[in-house]
Amino acid sequence: MTTQFQLSRNEFGHLVLTTEDGQVHEKVSPVRAFPIQAPHEGISMVLGDGKEIAWIDRMSDLSEANRLLLDEELTGREFMPEIQRIVSVTSFATPCTWHVKTDRGDTEFVLKGDEDIRRIGGASLLVADNHGIHFLIRDMFEIDKHSRKILDRFL
Incomplete structure (x- = not known):
């Protein structure tokens, strides 16, 4: 698994992941491995069936555009007031x-x-x-x- 990919949104607002070799994966979802203890580390990008297609060691490793899309998606999916x-x-x-x-x-x-x-x-x-x-x-x-x-x- 690699952090070398591009994230975008399709016309329906779903997250799309395009790998280095051009494979396009629609409706991907980010899942935090440790949402409380390390929310910006260990994020799995998975398909609807749960298959992991990419792993992110640290959000800081991503490009600014990918990081913003990922953060937006996680914020929309998670609701845990502190x-x-x-x-x-x-x-x-x-x-x-x-x-x-x-x-x-x-x-x-x-x-x-x-x-x-x-x-x-x-x-x-x-x-x-x-x-x-x-x-x-x-x-x-x-x-x-x-x-x-x-x-x-x-x-």
């Missing part, structure tokens, strides 16, 4: 409503149970709301003191 601050919770017993500030704006969600907070690696957390939306806390040790205090009650 919690920057926990403003308040209605209760320390579940279910409870969390009021948070995220990288995509302020929101609130219902946490059904403590099991909906999962550790990912040494410092990251995934918090699932009652609708199945996952919120990321990239580093629970770097979040502000007030938010950390609230988190400690649930962990």
Whole structure:
């Protein structure tokens, strides 16, 4: 697998990958190998049947045009707001409503149970709301003191 390819969009807006030798692959999808721990490394370009046609070690290895298309496609496919601050919770017993500030704006969600907070690696957390939306806390040790205090009650 190689990073020597060209990305474009067809008339339907689907991602098209053209290899060095001229092979054209329509409706390719990028899949991150490590979406939380290393989001810009290890990206597989796959067809609808799951067959891998290209591997990207690092997004920084790509041309600017390819990187922009890839980033646009990944952004459109993935929705995982990152919690920057926990403003308040209605209760320390579940279910409870969390009021948070995220990288995509302020929101609130219902946490059904403590099991909906999962550790990912040494410092990251995934918090699932009652609708199945996952919120990321990239580093629970770097979040502000007030938010950390609230988190400690649930962990």
